[in-house]
Amino acid sequence: MGLLAPGANATLDKYLNTATLNSGAHGGPSSSNYWAENTVWRPIGYWFELWYHNSSNSYAGINSNSSMNPYSLPRHVWGYSQGYCRNNSVFTVSPVTCQVST
């Protein structure tokens, strides 16, 4: 996990980088921040989920999709949290990149 600073006003954390993700496995958690987007890039055709999770054990909007790439979970009011992505297909999927950004 590494924090990158693509610009003066944005921070991103690529918490899974061109990885292989087994069926049912998840990537993350990312580092904690006031993230505005959680995005996954993976081959189209595989069900993947994205969500955010915070220190009080609450989560925000788990969402699943198989037909969009990239696939993002924008957040507008969610607070300090960590991002997750998960392979909900029955296949091992590669390459998978998951990223949160402010």
Next chain:
Amino acid sequence: MNVRRKVMILATSAAAVAGVAAALFFASSRGGASVAPYSFAPAHFAAVEAPATRVATLPPVVAKLSTSWGMDVPAANAVHRLGNGAAVAWVHAGRVCWASSNVAGCTDPARQAPIGIVLGETEQGQPYVEGLAVDGVRTVTITLRDGRTASASPAANFYHVVLPSDARPWNVASVAATYPGAPTYRQSISLTAPDAVPTK
């Protein structure tokens, strides 16, 4: 010509007309463009090109997402409002990209289905199913594993179905789409609950 032969000719003609009509329906939704049936090519989404659905100014979320995805930011007049304002969409490199208040992404133009499917929960925990719908889709119906159903009709190529509040995305058993003159499209769903997410 006897009556029996006339009936046969009429029946044959009717079948031919119906076949041509069906072929035209599947060949293209408008403009005579040659696109595959059910495909997610931009030509199957009238609202993504219609002047009436253009937004006046570029929504900030579109610029932000495009930058985050490493894509060119579209011009304001290339972004269109779908689903009575529930989503915005634009075309990038031959693919329809869209964003709602819940999710965003870019579709596969080769997708052979009349609808795209996102199963999720809003930030407030309300479960839903939403996505793009090609021209002509009449109704999208969600069936849960316990047999309950929920439906909605797309508006301007976008649908949003609100599910019972106690449902979870992995409780969805199938998603079906109907439109005139074609068999109902049905996609079975078999998602499992993630172990890293607390129960509701």
